[in-house]
Amino acid sequence: MTRWTAALAILATAGAAQAAEAPAFKPVRADEDYSYLRNVADRTGLDPLRYIPLGDQVYLSLGGEARLRVDTADHPHFGLGGKESDTFALGRLLLSGDLHLGRTVRLYGELGVHRDIGMRGAAGPIDRDGLDTQVLFLDVAPTHGWRLRLGRQELQLNPTQRFIAVREAPNVRQSFDGLRVTRDVDGLKLDAFYFQPVVAQTGAFNDRASRTQRFYGLYASTKPSPHRTLDVYLLGFERDGARFGAVTGDEHRVSLGVRLAGTQDRVDYEVEGVVQGGRFAGRTIRAFAASAGGGYTLDRTWKPRLGLRLDVGSGDKDPADGRLGTFNPMFPKGGYFNETGLISWGNLAALRASFGVAPAKAVNLEASYTAHSRWTGADAIYLQPLVPLAPAGGDRSRNVGGAAQLDGSWQVNRSFKLQAQWARQAAGPAVRALGGHPVNLAVLFAQMRF
DSSP states (O other): OHHHHHHHHHHHHHHTSOOTTOOOOOSSGGGOOOGGGGGOSSOOTTHHHHOEEEETTEEEEEEEEEEEEEEEEESGGGGOTTOOOEEEEEEEEEEEEEEEETTTEEEEEEEEEEEEESOSSSOOTTTOEEEEEEEEEEEEOOSTTEEEEEEEEOOOOSSSOSSBOOOOSSSSOOOEEEEEEEEEETTEEEEEEEEEEEEOOSSSSOOEEOSSEEEEEEEEEEEEETTEEEEEEEEEEEEEEEEETTEEEEEEEEEEEEEEEEEETTEEEEEEEEEEEEEETTEEEEEEEEEEEEEEEOSSTTOOEEEEEEEEEOOOSOTTSSEEOOOOOSBOOTTSSOTTOOOOSTTEEEEEEEEEEEEETTEEEEEEEEEEEOSOTTSOOEETTTEESSOOOSOOOOEEEEEEEEEEEEEOSSSEEEEEEEEEEOOOHHHHTTTOOOEEEEEEEEEEEO
């Protein structure tokens, strides 16, 4: 852990001095654009690495990230499945190169190495990975507003990342191999893509696209007004040998969704709804999910914000009726509910109340409580991303248990960020019926981007 801590300290010092107009780092580093440095004569800090001129409209940008995550938890997975209490760290290092060959062609690559430190037992599939290609794609922009991207890439289509996420909180981020075509003109952005998710392997340069999963779709986003965003999407997701309950078979699922988000004076709001159809092992899929939430920010010192959000995902009410009602979130944001990974969108009803303050411009604190229950007692409790905690049994209790949570973040400077979370997930009747226990988790993130 000492090596990771030293690396973060050195990079934080290096990143402190930089051009004042530098934009904030983006969740997907490939979305950043440092071409503005072409006209900056006095480049400071690490700016000479962000813009290395190689010729007329040809330049190279170098960047990266060092992150350390420290977890301490008792009774992981509610103490079921042999999981023991543990304290460990996860470290990741990412290095990127972005080569622009004029206005039309771009080559972007990112190497990553991921390690678990002090973890009991074997590391999970997204905890450890040897040196490997996280991102490697070719961009071609034949004309204004059009872009074709071919290769390994990360995908973020909206800020919430409920069902398509970059998987930031775990150690190994989610990437895809495939093709994406984007048209972004006059305030309307259209994306069409066909991907296979990349499966991380523990060795070096052996991550491969999944041969059993395919993900494709159309996504449209526009701004009907300056403070409002509307998204509409159609997604296809296929899995060979998927398992729901005691049944295994091929899953062909189609999701139709709409999302509306905006602000009005001191009020912010967001609603999203998805319906799913398709086939699984000869059964008809009929599933849905919905989220509705918002907040009110008071005009007071520290900008107090009161928030409320309802999230639901359908479950399968009758395994013998020839239908599958369990919602599949596809590639969800793992820390959407909290960092325990205990709550997924399948068979879920969750109501969250929160209170947040900003004691300083770069500091945010929030306390929240979320009540979790099963949509139906006939279906299982699902862990992230969609793993049944145990087979649905005879107990029909729906109450999974509430979660109390404290979150804090401090953006020390543009490059260095500290983030922490404490969560206590209670064991409701549905969990106690399986022999489960309450879970306490504390997490600290130290992240340096450059």
